[in-house]
Amino acid sequence: MNNSNIRQRKLGLTATPVKDNEEVKKKSKKSYSDGMIATFLFLMSLPVRFHNMTLPAHVVFDEVHFGKYAAYYIKQSFFFDVHPPLAKLLIVFVAWVSGFKGDFEFTEIGSSFPDTVPYIQMRMFGTLAGSLLVPLGYLTIRDAGHSRIAATLTALAICFGMLKWLYNTTFLFLIDLLENGLITNNRLILLDSYLLLFTAFTVFSWNRCYYTRSFTKSWFVWLLCTGIGLGCTFSSKWVGLFTIATIGLSTVNQLWNILGDIKVTKRQYTLHFFSRVVCLILVPILIYIGSFYVHFSILTRSGPGESYLSMQTQNEMKGYEPIDTPRPVVYGSLITIRHLETTEGFLHSHDANYAEGSQQQQVTLYPHRDNNNWWRILKAEESETKHDLLANDQTTWLEYVRSGDLVRLEHVETYPRKLHSHDVSAPVTDTDYHKEVSAYGFSNHGGDANDNWLLRIDSNAEHPEAGDLLQARRSKFRLKHAYQECYLYSSFERLPEWGYDQQEVSCISEGLKPKTMWQIDESDNLPDDVIMEPEHRPKFFEKLARLHKYMWIINNELTEEHPFESRPYSWPLLLSGISLWQGQTQQIILLGNPAVYWLSSLSVVLFLMVYGILQLRQKRGYTDTLGGVRDYYQSSTGFFVLAWALHYLPFFRMERQLFLHHYMPALYFAILTFGTVVDFALKKSSRGLKITCLVLVSGCLIYSWWTYSAITYGKGWTVGQCEKANLLKSWKLDCERYYPVGSPERDVLGNQGTDTKSKVTNVIYVNKEGKRVPISEVPKEYVDEKDAVYEDNDDTYEEYMDDNFDDDNDDEYDEEEEEDEDIEDEVIEPTEAPEPPEYEPEFIDGKEVFGEDDEDEDDWPKTIYGIDPEADEEDKNPDPLTIRPIPTTRHVDF
Structure with a gap:
């Protein structure tokens, strides 16, 4: 078949399949052969991946999180995680089928597994997913057309087939099979094995779709499989977005090329476009949303992560019936106030003081209903009553709270303390524009000017009256301190242990408006006949939107230092690893196979260098076809390098904690790049040179894998072997452990x-x-x-x-020994900590003032x-x- 026919088949320009019996037979034979080889490689990978699966019988690294989530799923207790749920759902499915009852919560790294925890089965499923990388990597390279040796003699068919098998499979087989980092990472109860499987499956499916004639049954099947792979990848971890970007750019390039072909009709192009929209956009979105639908359907009970849901959803999980509350808010009403950002916690105070600063009573944000959440709203200044609302006795007139009023909030449980702020830095966010907020007051003291807050209600297009009159569950408002020009504020910052790890509340003079917005959740102490406001129970998409908001926020706030974190520049060179588990004389370290890392990274660099040189020569008028294979290798290898870059370079922009395992998807594409580069380098070499190169590189890979197998499988090692293997000081292999x-x-x-x-x-x-x-x-x-x-x-x-x-002091040894005998039983008491001075408030013109701190x-x-x-x-x-x-x-x- 000529090149024109092949191109037409790829673009879907032929009405009927080209009848070429010889080609069909060759293609069928090739597919059968590749399928058999892929199956063989998969079976060969199983012993390497499943070796020593029972060890360690302890919680390892992030198993402390994902094993715990499995327990929560089984108990249906809601939890919060920054990752989408699909991979976790697969883990819990295996655990549930294996009989796990959720009675072990993976509390800390190193905890021993009881007999009731099927940790081996849970690990094996991830290991099986990791084993599938080997055949998928092989088939991806074969489908791209690599490693075909130009020889067709029938007499050498068997020998050629054997050579072709060696040539096509050795590198991908050894690299995928013997890459220590992939083995280590895929043998534990983690999400990465599923992420890598879905990533590899997506690229494999897209490759098959790309090289299949358009609009055939197979083409639609592989296009749909690509969409399913994209949905599963993104539903396991958000880094799956990089895989979406890879397929998306390839799709745009493909559609652009089709658009430039005048033989493609408008109808054909429209079908090309909408087929991709449905399969590559709508299908992944449905899978992603569906995984969260299952997630919410399972987690229907109260749990440790419920604070990230709305208060109404929390009430629903706890089995509380919806609570109606009086809509109007008047002076003298008892109210609870929710923060509209962060965890939507309640403005809260309790009978405990700050350990520093003013040492007055703490004011915090608390995510649960509690008696300490209730405040009484009072007028800051006495004025004539406006007679807005008549009480039940038909005699007492009540006054609505309006936007622009100056109010005070008195804490009900610790009366007469009131919401208070002053020129003292907040305890955690100790900055010039964050002021401490406390509850302050004492008997026979009516309060001072620092108790006054200016109420500013935002306009409400849906309920215009709620923009003027303060109404429960309708009005959104800010509280501005009357004298400090700051607004009542809260963030995700938490107080230390003396503040019970509750969220800090401060008064901020320069802050984002959303984190200064509040709303009345409940009100009380009103006539029985007032208008009631029902409690809204969020639907699925409201829960989904809110959960994603906090997944994004918390993910970006994972900036604390970690002893094993690393930056992206170190990953391709394998400058550091991750200590996952340590026994008495054993350890598991996610380090990777140095030969694989360095050879794959070198391949990426070589491709970029050659590509750049060829582009420069082309600008100077030189034509380099490289034997007619330049365009092919530039397109095929370029796709893998593009995928590597898209899965690697974005991490340089991230401020959060990063680890070596974040490089695993990019490593997979670097390995594919290595296969194509070797294919190009040996394409016109003699058979003997090819076999020699295969033996040398294979021996290097096998030796490197075997050298580091002790820290891959947690096996015994000697100090000498460890020191010999510790090529870089930054690896920190802890050889003394052996x-x-x-x-x-x-x-x-x-x-x-x-x-x-x-x-x-x-x-x-x-x-x-x-x-x-x-x-x-x-x-x-x-x-x-x-x-x-x-x-x-x-x-x-x-x-x-x-x-x-x-x-x-040798001369005094005897004397000291005698003195030691005399004071052997003496107990030396430590110096007592100084008592902090008692706080005594001072007032000038009714306003509380503070003296300067002693320098x-x-x-x-x-x-x-x-x-x-x-x-x-x-x-x-x-x-x-x-x-x-x-x-x-x-x-x-x-």
Whole structure:
């Protein structure tokens, strides 16, 4: 078949299939052969992936999260996570089928699994998903047309087929199969194995669709499979958006090329366009929404993550019937006030004071209904009653609360304390524009000017009257402090333990408006015949929108430092790993196969360099066809490099915590790039050179995989093997862990991370003359086999002790020993922490004022409780204590 026919078939220009029996037979034979090879590769990957699956029988790294979520699913307790639910639903499905009852909550890393937890089955399902990467990677390369050797002699068919099998499969098989990082990451109860599977399946399906004649049954099937893969990828983790971008750019490029072909009719182009819209846009959206629908359908009970849902949804989960509340709010009403941002918690106070600042009563944001959420709204200044509302006694007139009124909020449970702010920095957000908010007041004190708040109600197009009169569940308002020009505010910042980890409330002078918006949730103390406002129960899409809002916010706020986090620049070079689990003499580290990382990264760089050089030469008028394969390799390899870039480069813009496992999807595409680069490099080489190259590279990959298999599977290792494998200091393989428990080396070193290459002997042999004797000169009968000696030292015992220990006080040793006997039982009490001064408020013209802070905190001695803030830097940061190993001295009689 000529090139014109092939191109027409790809664009869907032929009305009927081209009848070429020989081509059909070859294609069928090729597909059958590739299918058999892919199946073989999958079966071969299983022993490597499933080896040593029972270990460790402890919670490893992020299993503490995703295993816990499985328990919550089974108990139907609502939880919050920054990732979409599909992968977690697959994990819990396996756990549920395996008999897990949710009675183990994966509380902390290192916790032992009880017999009731099917952790092996839960891990195996993810491992199985990871094993499918091997055949998918192979088929993706084969479908793209790579690695076809130009020889067709029938006599060499079997040999050619064997060579073709080796040539086409060895690199992808070994790289995907023996990549330690992929093995480690896919063997645990994590989301990454599912994400990688869906990513690989998406690219495989798109590749098949791309090289299939348009508008055939197979073309529609593979286009639909691509959409399903996109939906599953994005429904597992939001980084699936990078896969959507990859397929999206390829789709736009394809549609642009079709648009430029004058042989394509308008009807055909319209069908091309809408087929992709339905399969690649609508189908993924339906899958994504459907995963959340299942998520909400399962989690119908109150749980630890309910605070991220609206208060009405929380009430529904707790089984509370909807509560109607009086709509009008008048002076003297009892009210609860919700914050419209963050967790929609209640303005709250309780009988506990701030540990610093004014040390007045705390005001916080609390996400649950509680008696301490109730406030009484009062007029800040007495004025003539407007007689708005007649009470039940038909005598007392009540007054509506209006926008622009000056109000006070009195806390009901700790009366007469009122909502209060002053010129004191907030306890957590200690800045010039964040002021502390407290509840302040005492008996026989009617309050002061710092209790006054200006009510500003936003206009309400749906309910115009709620923009003037304060109404429960309708009016949205801000409270501006009368004297400090700041607004009542809250964020996700939480108070320390003395504040019960509740959200901080402050008064902010420069802040975003949404976080200063409040709403009345309930009101009380009103006549029975007033208009009631029903409690709204959010529907599915309201829950979905709200949950996504907080998923985005919390995801961006994951900026705390982590000991194993790394930045994107280090990933392609494998500059660091992640310690997932540590046993007594074993550990699991997500490090990766160095040969795979470095070769795949080199392949990406080589392609970019060659591509750039060819583009420059083309600008200068040179025509480089590279034997007629330039366009093909530029398109095929370019697609994989584009996918690598889209799955890697966006991380440079992220401020959140990042880890090596975030590079796994990009690594997959780098591996595919490596396969195509090797294919191009060896395309016109002799058969002998190809086999030699295959053997050398394969041996390198296998050796690297075997070298690091101990930290992949958590197997035993020796200190020497570990030190030899620790090629980069940044890997921090913790080689001291491989000393046997109870050995002198382990007792002395204690996993302190000491450099074993510079250690001295832990046993010193001293002869009759008091001189130290090298181990090589000590008779065998005096040497204990358990003694570990790392280097010989010809120094005398006295010289060694002088060099390593402080003997300045040897003359006083006997006297000190006697004194120690006298004070052996004496208990040394630590210096007591100074008592903070009692706060005594002062008032000038009815306004509370504060004195300036003492610049020199001389009351704070340098004790276990703290240090003087005015101390010199070297005193503030003393050198840490260094624990030096004390050797054992063994006297020998020779």
